[in-house]
Each structure stands twice: as structure tokens, then as C-alpha cells.
Amino acid sequence: MAVPVPRQRETPATESAQAAQAVLAAQLPAAPHATTPQASLTLLVIEDDPAGGLTVPEILDADRHRIRLRTARNLTEAARLLTHDVHCILLDLSLSGTGSTAGGSRTAVVDELATLREVLRIAPGHAVLVLTAEADAERAAEAVRVGAQDFLFRDELDGRLLSRAIRYAVERKRADIAQYKLAESKLRAQENARLERGLLPNPLLEGSDLRFAARYRPGRSRALLGGDFYDTVRTPDGTVHAMIGDVCGHGPDEAALGVELRIAWRALTLAGLCGDDLLATLQEVLEVERPCEEIFATLCTVDISPDGRRAGLCLAGHPAPLISRPGRRAQLLPYENSGPALGLLPKARWPRRQVELGGTWSLMLYTDGLIEGRIGDGKERLGQDGMVEMINRHLDEGLSGEGLLEASVTEARRLNGGELTDDVAVVLLSRAEG
Known part of the structure; x- marks a missing residue:
């Protein structure tokens, strides 16, 4: 059963600009737990149930700003909505593959983790959360091993838990990117040093x-x-x-x-x-x-x-x-x-x-x-x-x-x-x- 998500109004241009600045700052190798003041978060939810919405009235970040929601019913829509002001992605692991239709047809079902890998491929700089049933705990843990920042169970989901999970995922992704860039920089420096020594x-x-x-x-x-x-x-x-x-x-x-x-x-x-x-x-x-x-x-x-x-x-x-x-x-x-x-x-x-x-x-x-x-x-x-x-x-x-x-x-x-x-x-x- 997919989690219903309420449809959101379009975000004003000024808010989008602020959010874009926030995510650009977040993707720089800054301190792992640094935050950007006065910048609200945007969550992209990928699920293919067109019927409803999340059962929480609103989601607030640490500064009591409302976390804005965007929804996509398949990966094609997700790729279109994945702009720079999106901070985090919530993926329903029951989502059909890229061949899914707007009505949620299951004629082209693929492995759920293959869908996650596709999300990670098209959004390498974004934090990703996965949503699944409690009975699928092993699959959820495997999703984290594949590259998701964390997993959530549908039955336990509420606004406070989701808000905390989003903040944690964004900060963890930022730290992962910083660590990756540091390791990449060290490897490049070592490679350059070996090359230059060979040229002496x-x-x-x-x-x-x-x-x-x-x-x-x-x-x-x-x-x-x-x-x-x-x-x-x-x-x-x-x-x-x-x-x-x-x-x-x-x-x-x-x-x-x-x-x-x-x-x-x-x-x-x-x-x-x-x-x-x-x-x-x-x-x-x-x-x-x-x-x-x-x-x-x-x-x-x-x-x-x-x-x-x-x-x-x-x-x-x-x-x-x-x-x-x-x-x-x-x-x-x-x-x-x-x-x-x-x-x-x-x-x-x-x-x-x-x-x-x-x-x-x-x-x-x-x-x-x-x-x-x-x-x-x-x-x-x-x-x-x-x-x-x-x-x-x-x-x-x-x-x-x-x-x-x-x-x-x-x-x-x-x-x-x-x-x-x-x-x-x-x-x-x-x-x-x-």
C-alpha cells in the first residue's frame, strides 16, 4: 500500500531561489552539521498511488519552517521535478519500475532496489529516504547498503519522525559528499605527486x-x-x-x-x-x-x-x-x-x-x-x-x-x-x- 501524499501548490519564485541557495550551500564541503539559516527544506516524494496523501498535517524542520512537498508518480516525473531546490527524496519501495503508468499499472514491475539504484543514479547529490512496510525490514536495510541514507516504516510514520529523518538524511548526505571530495582530492594529490616525481x-x-x-x-x-x-x-x-x-x-x-x-x-x-x-x-x-x-x-x-x-x-x-x-x-x-x-x-x-x-x-x-x-x-x-x-x-x-x-x-x-x-x-x- 503506497503512502498518499497531498498535492502542493506551486512554490513562489522567491522561495525557490532561497531553497536553491540552500541546497547549493549544502552540497559544498562544509562542516557535516552546519545549517543554513532561514532556508526551508523541499522533499520530493516518489510514489505511484494517486489516491491520497500523507496522514500528517504538516512537516516542520528544526527552525519550525514547513517542509515543502513535491510528488512524482514515476521516475520520469521525478526526473522532471528534481530541481536544485530539492533537498531530499522519499522513495516508496513498492514503486513500480520506469514503465509504470500514471494509473499505477504493474505490467512492467522491476525489483524495488533496481528502482532505488535508478533514483540514486539520476540524483547522486541528493539525500534519499526509502519507505517500506515493517515486514520488509531486511529489504530496507539492504536499501541503506545500496546508498539510501535511511529507511522508514509506513505504520510508524508521523510528521515528527519524518521531519527528523529528512534533516538527518540531508546532513548525512552532505557529510558523505564532503568525505568523498576529501578522499578524491587526496587521491588526486597523490597521483599528481607520483607523476611529478617521475618527471624530475x-x-x-x-x-x-x-x-x-x-x-x-x-x-x-x-x-x-x-x-x-x-x-x-x-x-x-x-x-x-x-x-x-x-x-x-x-x-x-x-x-x-x-x-x-x-x-x-x-x-x-x-x-x-x-x-x-x-x-x-x-x-x-x-x-x-x-x-x-x-x-x-x-x-x-x-x-x-x-x-x-x-x-x-x-x-x-x-x-x-x-x-x-x-x-x-x-x-x-x-x-x-x-x-x-x-x-x-x-x-x-x-x-x-x-x-x-x-x-x-x-x-x-x-x-x-x-x-x-x-x-x-x-x-x-x-x-x-x-x-x-x-x-x-x-x-x-x-x-x-x-x-x-x-x-x-x-x-x-x-x-x-x-x-x-x-x-x-x-x-x-x-x-x-x-
């Missing part, structure tokens, strides 16, 4: 006597990858090639472009390109792959001879590396006659400068995120001179390798008064002559 470079230095260290800190919140990029490989002739670069901007598009440029650099280097030819080809890659013509990238490349005593240096709008040697103060390598950033000038040239390294040395490549942090509360920035002074101080303290890089990035953050807003990448190559 794995230096290829087998057979080289050089030591390698790096620090990478993206400027984007909760990101592992930014627009800065670096790599190091050793070619079959024994030459060690290192590079570091910076795509202008801080978004995911810039990070993706940085990965493309790094992979292209590695492929071109292993194919035998170097210096101006390599940078010219990388510029072609950037021009094809960049999302807009305003995007450019700075780059520093170093190729270290097999004996480790000399290097070729190319700069494309990038800060010059810093070199330190025993018994001497760390200093910047010469940067005169450097070329423009990639993507700025067509057919640009990038001269390669030969640099004498010596027997024992450390060479630090870095992006401008390390030197553009502020010093204290003023507008003054660390700058290259401040960075050189900072590195020399850490060297005097006996720091080297990973420890030197970690101390330098940490101090830059401290001087900035907090997290650095730009991406930071630092690479350190060292050689000790035996």
Missing part, C-alpha cells in the same frame, strides 16, 4: 668522477614541479653536460613546457649537439610548444671536458654560474656576450665561452628564484652579490655538496621572511683532483 630528472653520470647535488623547490603551493628545470648527462666521449633553465611564469603550463625542454635538451645532447646549435634547436621546440608567444625561457648550459679541467659555457638570458676553488673566494663565471632568452629573438645566436676550471672545484648553477628573494621587510633583494657572499660564508663553515645547497636555500627563505614565491632550482657539480 635522473642524472646520467655513470663513469664520471664528478659529484652531483641538487635542490628543487617549486613556487606553486603544494606542487612538486615548477617552471624551473635542470639535467646532467655524460656522453660516450666522457664529456659531462649540465644545464639549468627557467620558463617565465609559475603555472602548470609553464611546468609542462619546462619538462619538454629538459627532455629535448637531453635527447639533443645525447645526439651530439652542443652550444649554439643545441640552443637554436631548443628555441624551435619552445616556439612550437609554448601556449602563447609571450612565453620565453632562460637557459645556462655547461659542457665539462673529459679531464674535468675545462668547460664550455653558454648563457641564454640566464644568471652566470658560480665557481669555488680551494683557497679562493667563490665568484661568478664571466658572463659577457651572453645571448638572449629562448623565444625572444628569431635566429638569435648564443656564443660559447671557454672557461678554465682547474683540478679541484665546485660549480653551482641556479635559477633566479634563489637571488630574487627579498631581504627583510624592505624592497631590497638578495641579488647575485648577496648570494656570492652567502655561499662564501657557508664554505667558510665547511659546508659542501647537499649541505651547502640546503643551507643556502634555507637562508634565502629566512632572509625573505617566508617561503620564496618563485621556483628555485640549484645544481652543484664538484671535482676533487686525486
Whole structure:
């Protein structure tokens, strides 16, 4: 026997707008038991007995506002009436399947839980209550396992019980949605982290006597990858090639472009390109792959001879590396006659400068995120001179390798008064002559 439901008048537009705002707020991941003041609830009842109505005079919510009723005699009507201002659905488990007629014909009866599953499919964001006879308690419990928020027995139904059940179902659905979104967000964050870790470079230095260290800190919140990029490989002739670069901007598009440029650099280097030819080809890659013509990238490349005593240096709008040697103060390598950033000038040239390294040395490549942090509360920035002074101080303290890089990035953050807003990448190559 279906529960008769009284026919309701149309809801005024102002009330519908208020209810729509309430349900939109309810579907956001808010506190599980938060309520929206001055917003009455709307209940959609799905039952196929056209004869009568609920045997309670009215249904009130916690604030003594009348809960508004809508009725549908089949799932087709329910889908039409399922607007944003509906908060909860009450489904009669004796309802016929989607083939039911307005007169309640049972010629196309389907399993009651199949009907519930269809309701859950067309209303994934709505709380659902099921109504059944007390003798069908097991079926009612199964309905909750399928996805309903709660069940009610016809013989025990009254206004107070139904009102409480509606409020509970709406709040529980809200909590379920919030929990689902939280779990989904965590899974997406873990997946993104695994992907980004896979895109970070794995230096290829087998057979080289050089030591390698790096620090990478993206400027984007909760990101592992930014627009800065670096790599190091050793070619079959024994030459060690290192590079570091910076795509202008801080978004995911810039990070993706940085990965493309790094992979292209590695492929071109292993194919035998170097210096101006390599940078010219990388510029072609950037021009094809960049999302807009305003995007450019700075780059520093170093190729270290097999004996480790000399290097070729190319700069494309990038800060010059810093070199330190025993018994001497760390200093910047010469940067005169450097070329423009990639993507700025067509057919640009990038001269390669030969640099004498010596027997024992450390060479630090870095992006401008390390030197553009502020010093204290003023507008003054660390700058290259401040960075050189900072590195020399850490060297005097006996720091080297990973420890030197970690101390330098940490101090830059401290001087900035907090997290650095730009991406930071630092690479350190060292050689000790035996």
C-alpha cells in the first residue's frame, strides 16, 4: 500500500531561489552539521498511488519552517521535478519500475532496489529516504547498503519522525559528499605527486668522477614541479653536460613546457649537439610548444671536458654560474656576450665561452628564484652579490655538496621572511683532483 501524499501548490519564485541557495550551500564541503539559516527544506516524494496523501498535517524542520512537498508518480516525473531546490527524496519501495503508468499499472514491475539504484543514479547529490512496510525490514536495510541514507516504516510514520529523518538524511548526505571530495582530492594529490616525481630528472653520470647535488623547490603551493628545470648527462666521449633553465611564469603550463625542454635538451645532447646549435634547436621546440608567444625561457648550459679541467659555457638570458676553488673566494663565471632568452629573438645566436676550471672545484648553477628573494621587510633583494657572499660564508663553515645547497636555500627563505614565491632550482657539480 503506497503512502498518499497531498498535492502542493506551486512554490513562489522567491522561495525557490532561497531553497536553491540552500541546497547549493549544502552540497559544498562544509562542516557535516552546519545549517543554513532561514532556508526551508523541499522533499520530493516518489510514489505511484494517486489516491491520497500523507496522514500528517504538516512537516516542520528544526527552525519550525514547513517542509515543502513535491510528488512524482514515476521516475520520469521525478526526473522532471528534481530541481536544485530539492533537498531530499522519499522513495516508496513498492514503486513500480520506469514503465509504470500514471494509473499505477504493474505490467512492467522491476525489483524495488533496481528502482532505488535508478533514483540514486539520476540524483547522486541528493539525500534519499526509502519507505517500506515493517515486514520488509531486511529489504530496507539492504536499501541503506545500496546508498539510501535511511529507511522508514509506513505504520510508524508521523510528521515528527519524518521531519527528523529528512534533516538527518540531508546532513548525512552532505557529510558523505564532503568525505568523498576529501578522499578524491587526496587521491588526486597523490597521483599528481607520483607523476611529478617521475618527471624530475635522473642524472646520467655513470663513469664520471664528478659529484652531483641538487635542490628543487617549486613556487606553486603544494606542487612538486615548477617552471624551473635542470639535467646532467655524460656522453660516450666522457664529456659531462649540465644545464639549468627557467620558463617565465609559475603555472602548470609553464611546468609542462619546462619538462619538454629538459627532455629535448637531453635527447639533443645525447645526439651530439652542443652550444649554439643545441640552443637554436631548443628555441624551435619552445616556439612550437609554448601556449602563447609571450612565453620565453632562460637557459645556462655547461659542457665539462673529459679531464674535468675545462668547460664550455653558454648563457641564454640566464644568471652566470658560480665557481669555488680551494683557497679562493667563490665568484661568478664571466658572463659577457651572453645571448638572449629562448623565444625572444628569431635566429638569435648564443656564443660559447671557454672557461678554465682547474683540478679541484665546485660549480653551482641556479635559477633566479634563489637571488630574487627579498631581504627583510624592505624592497631590497638578495641579488647575485648577496648570494656570492652567502655561499662564501657557508664554505667558510665547511659546508659542501647537499649541505651547502640546503643551507643556502634555507637562508634565502629566512632572509625573505617566508617561503620564496618563485621556483628555485640549484645544481652543484664538484671535482676533487686525486
